[in-house]
Amino acid sequence: MSRFTSSVDMSLSAIKTACSNCNLRELCLPFGLSDQEVARVDELINVRKRVKRGENLYRAGSTFESIYAIRTGFFKTYVLLEDGRDQVTGFQMAGELLGLDGISTERHSCNAVALEDSEVCFIPFVRLEEVSREIQTLQHHFHKVMSREIVRDHGVMLLLGTMRAEERLATFLLNLSQRFTARGFSPAEFNLRMTREEIGSYLGLKLETVSRSFSRFQEEGLISVQQKHIRILNISGLKNLLDHRK
Amino acid sequence: MSRFTSSVDMSLSAIKTACSNCNLRELCLPFGLSDQEVARVDELINVRKRVKRGENLYRAGSTFESIYAIRTGFFKTYVLLEDGRDQVTGFQMAGELLGLDGISTERHSCNAVALEDSEVCFIPFVRLEEVSREIQTLQHHFHKVMSREIVRDHGVMLLLGTMRAEERLATFLLNLSQRFTARGFSPAEFNLRMTREEIGSYLGLKLETVSRSFSRFQEEGLISVQQKHIRILNISGLKNLLDHRK
DNA sequence: ACCACGAGTTGATCTATGTCAAGCGTGTGG
DNA sequence: CCACACGCTTGACATAGATCAACTCGTGGT
Numbered sequence: 001m002s003r004f005t006s007s008v009d010m011s012l013s014a015i016k017t018a019c020s021n022c023n024l025r026e027l028c029l030p031f032g033l034s035d036q037e038v039a040r041v042d043e044l045i046n047v048r049k050r051v052k053r054g055e056n057l058y059r060a061g062s063t064f065e066s067i068y069a070i071r072t073g074f075f076k077t078y079v080l081l082e083d084g085r086d087q088v089t090g091f092q093m094a095g096e097l098l099g100l101d102g103i104s105t106e107r108h109s110c111n112a113v114a115l116e117d118s119e120v121c122f123i124p125f126v127r128l129e130e131v132s133r134e135i136q137t138l139q140h141h142f143h144k145v146m147s148r149e150i151v152r153d154h155g156v157m158l159l160l161g162t163m164r165a166e167e168r169l170a171t172f173l174l175n176l177s178q179r180f181t182a183r184g185f186s187p188a189e190f191n192l193r194m195t196r197e198e199i200g201s202y203l204g205l206k207l208e209t210v211s212r213s214f215s216r217f218q219e220e221g222l223i224s225v226q227q228k229h230i231r232i233l234n235i236s237g238l239k240n241l242l243d244h245r246k
Numbered sequence: 247m248s249r250f251t252s253s254v255d256m257s258l259s260a261i262k263t264a265c266s267n268c269n270l271r272e273l274c275l276p277f278g279l280s281d282q283e284v285a286r287v288d289e290l291i292n293v294r295k296r297v298k299r300g301e302n303l304y305r306a307g308s309t310f311e312s313i314y315a316i317r318t319g320f321f322k323t324y325v326l327l328e329d330g331r332d333q334v335t336g337f338q339m340a341g342e343l344l345g346l347d348g349i350s351t352e353r354h355s356c357n358a359v360a361l362e363d364s365e366v367c368f369i370p371f372v373r374l375e376e377v378s379r380e381i382q383t384l385q386h387h388f389h390k391v392m393s394r395e396i397v398r399d400h401g402v403m404l405l406l407g408t409m410r411a412e413e414r415l416a417t418f419l420l421n422l423s424q425r426f427t428a429r430g431f432s433p434a435e436f437n438l439r440m441t442r443e444e445i446g447s448y449l450g451l452k453l454e455t456v457s458r459s460f461s462r463f464q465e466e467g468l469i470s471v472q473q474k475h476i477r478i479l480n481i482s483g484l485k486n487l488l489d490h491r492k
Numbered sequence: 493a494c495c496a497c498g499a500g501t502t503g504a505t506c507t508a509t510g511t512c513a514a515g516c517g518t519g520t521g522g
Numbered sequence: 523c524c525a526c527a528c529g530c531t532t533g534a535c536a537t538a539g540a541t542c543a544a545c546t547c548g549t550g551g552t
Contacts, residue, residue, distance in 0.1 A: 079404050082489065087404040101400065103393035110400060129386060133379045140375060146392040147349035153399035154347065154356060158325050158333040160406035161450035165509070195529065204407035206510055211531055227518070227530075243328065411539070442500065452540055457501055473500075473548075 018042050027095030037135050047122040057112040064102025066122045070094050073118020074193040079110045088202035115193040160204045168203040169213045170241045192228040273341030283381050293368040303358040310348025312368045316340050319364020320439040325356045334448035361439040406450045414449040415459045416487040438474040
């Protein structure tokens with residue numbers, strides 16, 4: 001982790017952006033908007049930024065001004081306890097929004113770090129509220145996105161509160177698989193961008209338990225693991241792990 | 247409280263002007279609005295409903311139309327797994343909103359049950375979006391409320407992912423105490439509305455562990471417990487449980 | 493007012509996961 | 523392109539909390 005905490009500023013290359021020709025449009029904020037409406041959204045997104053692997057997009061306590069749409073790359077968000085314990089609250093990939101936590105107090109309440117070289121669009125929040133007062137579709141979609149985040153969090157609470165280690169890991173893999181699929185990647189084969197420790201933090205497990213569970217899955221022929229490379233060999237086998245518990 | 251739960255008839259106009267003379271205004275949706283603006287919000291709240299202890303306000307899967315503001319009473323929300331395991335995702339009290347989970351898919355994703363006889367205001371969501379396109383203050387406050395829910399959920403994830411049983415319970419008690427205080431009740435003395443099992447479900451513990459932890463706190467003079475009645479005797483002692491872990 | 497059953501407490505034991513430790517291999521940065 | 527640090531795996535052991543069980547209490551419903 002030490003090499004990640006050193007960075008302070010992000011490489012600052014402001015690029016003119018346009019949702020209009022972004023292939024993530026249908027996964028991202030402009031979902032369901034007409035061309036005209038997308039053009040209005042384009043106007044409010046005037047900054048794009050690269051975030052290098054290990055750099056913070058924002059930190060807990062920093063003032064909130066924008067939400068961010070991930071154009072390329074992969075992030076984690078996490079909260080810290082004073083004593084050093086931390087909890088990864090999510091992993092975010094292209095098309096997903098970051099920073100919603102900051103609206104409530106005008107300060108971010110968690111940290112966002114790039115897990116690979118990434119690019120994000122800045123969406124100044126005041127302007128987003130402006131435009132969403134004008135465009136009903138945008139307003140409604142934004143509400144759906146926030147609500148979806150709440151529902152997702154409840155799912156994680158269910159996982160952390162009731163599931164056993166292997167169920168948690170299976171759920172995690174199936175979720176990743178499904179999100180990669182939605183982005184046009186293979187449902188069965190992908191590279192993890194995060195370490196065992198980060199997976200463990202997200203799932204409320206120690207890294208050794210994550211590692212052992214991976215090994216167990218492999219022994220059982222459910223997946224093949226080679227460091228960060230995962231191949232799902234038996235997806236329904238993984239799903240069965242979740243169903244049939246007494 | 248009694249004047250709301252009595253069976254005395256109320257005039258329609260009294261119902262229609264709910265927010266304007268509701269003493270929860272500053273905790274609830276109309277927070278920060280001018281009198282004029284509150285009047286606009288009043289207009290969209292045209293139904294109030296009693297929910298008896300044990301009744302569902304809504305269920306997972308039911309279609310989403312309204313969010314609900316709790317006028318009096320106490321609720322829990324929970325999600326279910328097919329195999330019967332469940333996870334309480336939150337306890338809600340007067341002035342708090344219920345139903346935000348439903349926005350994302352137009353169907354509720356969790357269940358809401360009254361833990362005591364309660365009364366809620368229906369806020370038809372389509373109308374809320376309408377009015378919040380007109381009233382910026384309302385729009386912004388609503389966004390803050392949703393964001394606050396996300397931040398709260400992250401806090402629960404931290405609790406479930408990293409804390410030990412007694413830390414979880416202490417966090418829970420301190421949170422309740424703080425919310426009762428915000429509503430003008432004693433910070434140190436209150437009645438739990440939920441069972442040990444429900445507390446356990448929320449905190450990712452079994453009821454026996456909750457019971458044992460209560461007993462331990464009592465032995466240590468931190469609280470006194472008598473069934474559902476809690477008195478916090480040493481609030482900083484409880485807080486210390488959270489800080490000083492290596 | 494009473495009874496019965498749900499809620500809570502407490503003890504004894506079990507177990508899943510944490511902890512500690514040692515060694516390996518791979519991919520990243522110099 | 524190479525080296526080594528970091529990430530990962532695996533084993534042995536420890537423990538917090540789960541599970542099972544027996545008993546008490548108190549409260550809500552009739």
